[in-house]
Amino acid sequence: MVKTKDSVLTGYQNHKAVQQELLKSLKSKLNTISFSRLGLFVIEIILIALIINFGFSLLFGVLLFLPLIFFMYLVKKQMDTQHLLSYHTNLLWVFENEINVIEGKTNGYANGDSYDNEAHHYASDLDIYGSGSLYALINRCNTHSGLALLADNLGRPAEMGTILARQEAIQEVVQEIESTFTFRAELQGHKPTQIDVIIHKLQNQLPEQLQFTRHRFIRFYTAVVPLLSIGTFILAAIYGGKVWNILSVVLMFNFIFTLSQLKKINAVYLGFSGSSGLLNAFSSAVKWTERKDWKSKYIIDFFSNDADKGVVSGQIKRLSGIINAFDARLNMIVGGFLNLFFLWDLRCAIRLDQWYAASATELVHGLYRISQFEVLISFATLSHNEPEWVFPELSSTFKLHVVDLGHPLIAEARRVVNSYDFNAQPTADIITGSNMAGKSTFLRTVGINMVLAFAGSVVCAREMQTSIFNLLSYMRIKDSLNDQTSTFKAELNRLKMILDSIDRYPDALVLIDEMLRGTNSKDKFLGSRVFIERLIDRHTPALFATHDLQLSEMTEQYPVAVRNYHFDIQLAEGEMKFDYKLKDGPCRTFNAALLLKEIGLTLN
CATH class of the missing domain: 3.40.50.300 (P-loop containing nucleotide triphosphate hydrolases)
Structure with a gap:
């Protein structure tokens, strides 16, 4: 079947309908989880009231602990479902945006007005940047470096070898156009400057901020505290009496110890707060670039600095997991429990230091590779949407x-x-x-x-x-x-x-x-x-x-x-x-x- 602009539009409309049905299902699932969490919270309140009225016993201790475990499970389940909901919402936006562009409406991506310059040799005269411009038609970039790289591509002619290599790469990406929508949905909704903040932190701030985590006592005590806290709790539940006093002392020490390191922990966490979703999205996007068996030399050269193709997405995924765990401090109940029993913030800071020592070097290049693919995807999308246009x-x-x-x-x-x-x-x-x-x-x-x-x-x-x-x-x-x-x-x-x-x-x-x-x-x-x-x-x-x-x-x-x-x-x-x-x-x-x-x- 010969591809036409009408068939391209129909394809986007079909994708849009599928995403709308998926979103209905996910919203229903999310509502069920929310009501279940509310139910567990009510049960926990009832159990606390019973303990106050009848006194503590082993049975009440177990019953008090179980709803908290299920609550944390539902929190994880809700986060996963929320991520899916966000992803499919972004994917719906991608398809709706392509429909708008084909129908002559405004492209929802940045129009490049910040790159316009009347002193440029041709940009202002030829409508290269800004509202209603060529940049506004082509752009499908969400990262700051991707936006700048696209602007540079349109701002000066490349050499013949580079142009021919890009043509080959763009044609290869066109063959993968369906999967590029997934790549774009992962990055949609994130501010272009967010990743720049993280890169700056990784390159300039984090090494010094993490030095306190290398203290021997901090490493030792953070390693043994889960065994100490949970072990004491189990003994207290079995034997009661003074063991509960010992548990209170352990938890109080954990609280004071965390408080003594709080300023340093906050410095480490600053800049990462809430970025788990962004990093997870970047991990998925990088993984998409890694799992394809690219043939064009222009794309293969993107991976020239990687010792092992496929390693960067895993590194970003691990960092995302660490930040996601760190974000538990944003929930007062969950964060308070985890810090009292496990020194959770310190544990996350130590994990971050271990990750940094092993993985930070290749990360920045991997993130820049996303920007390189964003530019290729922008041109490939133009080629896909305009099947009658030709490569010169x-x-x-x-x-x-x-x-x-x-x-x-x-x-x-x-x-x-x-x-x-x-x-x-x-x-x-x-x-x-x-x-x-x-x-x-x-x-x-x-x-x-x-x-x-x-x-x-x-x-x-x-x-x-x-x-x-x-x-x-x-x-x-x-x-x-x-x-x-x-x-x-x-x-x-x-x-x-x-x-x-x-x-x-x-x-x-x-x-x-x-x-x-x-x-x-x-x-x-x-x-x-x-x-x-x-x-x-x-x-x-x-x-x-x-x-x-x-x-x-x-x-x-x-x-x-x-x-x-x-x-x-x-x-x-x-x-x-x-x-x-x-x-x-x-x-x-x-x-x-x-x-x-x-x-x-x-x-x-």
């Missing part, structure tokens, strides 16, 4: 050939595609045309698809062959009151950036949309002409959109180095119609007079 062919010689190239941020129903080619040698292609006819959109269409191509992604085209270019754009020029910069000065600054860059980058491609808008028409024409001549002199290819028809006459002086294209309008009974199709030659039909007439101004 890369050329080592100067080339651009596109067939049915469209803008990826324009809805498919409204998208108009164009075909276009470079000559064998660089040219300055001057594109004239009416207002709103499609000149600016075409420039952005070429540029944004190149950004996709140079990141290793699929492109919005039926066919694309291209060499690798350093894109330089001049489109949305803004003045700045804060910097005391007029529009004309801002234009000059942008032109200087382009001129400096074409001297540094022999593979530059310049995209210009209506140059020198901040000055008079004569200087605008002369400045545009001399700028195009500089590009010709440097053999730098350019797409130059303009309303100035005089520039199209440059083909008379430069018949090989300058080409003319245009977008026009069709007039039918006084109505304007746009087909947004690129055509050869300069434009002959303009619409300014018609537009002015609509607001009450008539040109003679």
Whole structure:
């Protein structure tokens, strides 16, 4: 069966229905556990009341202890069920989000607005970051390093070898797209900065904070205290009398001993609080990356620093278990009991020190690997959701050939595609045309698809062959009151950036949309002409959109180095119609007079 966008959408909708049924079942199970816990709590209160009324006996001691054991079992059961509920809620969100994206609604992942920079060579002009951007369309990352890595991939062209390797890796991940939803659900709902806090703690704070746990007495007493406490309790239950006093002394000593180390314990615990779920999710995500038999070299290189593939997920899982046990202190009843009988906080701190000595070194790299996979999954999801888009062919010689190239941020129903080619040698292609006819959109269409191509992604085209270019754009020029910069000065600054860059980058491609808008028409024409001549002199290819028809006459002086294209309008009974199709030659039909007439101004 040939995959289409409609079949992809249907697949997501089916997944959504399955998750909704699972969530109903889990919520019912969670309610049952909650009522059972409440029942055990009531039983415990009744037993305490009976002891107060009738005095303590061995039978009451056993009966008092059993509900507590079952209560702790139900706490564990509830935590497991809550984890499943959270996971399937996240998985439902993943499928609903993909449905929204395909239907043209907002992607729920970060839009990358923090990476936008007007000084960037092309990012602001081509809508790479921010609301409604390419980043907002592609992003499926939840970690801070994943978000930054994706931004970097879209912010500069990779080398040809890297691009080809990414293409191969993305295609491999597309084959595993169903399992990537599990990977994403595990990470969904966690703040990107949470894992950074943990990494900082592991690298910079924990070694010193754990030093107190290596004291011989602390290690010895923490090891024997369970036997001492439980043994004394059993003897007290059997023999009663003064043995209960001995148990009281043991428990009081445990309380004082824990209190004496509380400040150091709290320092160790700070930063880990409540992170068990996050670490468990990361463990599952890393395990997914480890259990696949990856074939592409790009992915295999992610594991180059691991002594044994598969070890990192186990290390994170153990850390998650330690933090989960540590979190028992958050429940006053359970934490109080565990510390009195087992010195629970100290025991967890010692386990953390043992884990750190054996496992911390590889952990950071394993966590970064998650970010690397997040980026690949982002591009793979785009490829899966857009089955008609293609991976471009890369050329080592100067080339651009596109067939049915469209803008990826324009809805498919409204998208108009164009075909276009470079000559064998660089040219300055001057594109004239009416207002709103499609000149600016075409420039952005070429540029944004190149950004996709140079990141290793699929492109919005039926066919694309291209060499690798350093894109330089001049489109949305803004003045700045804060910097005391007029529009004309801002234009000059942008032109200087382009001129400096074409001297540094022999593979530059310049995209210009209506140059020198901040000055008079004569200087605008002369400045545009001399700028195009500089590009010709440097053999730098350019797409130059303009309303100035005089520039199209440059083909008379430069018949090989300058080409003319245009977008026009069709007039039918006084109505304007746009087909947004690129055509050869300069434009002959303009619409300014018609537009002015609509607001009450008539040109003679």
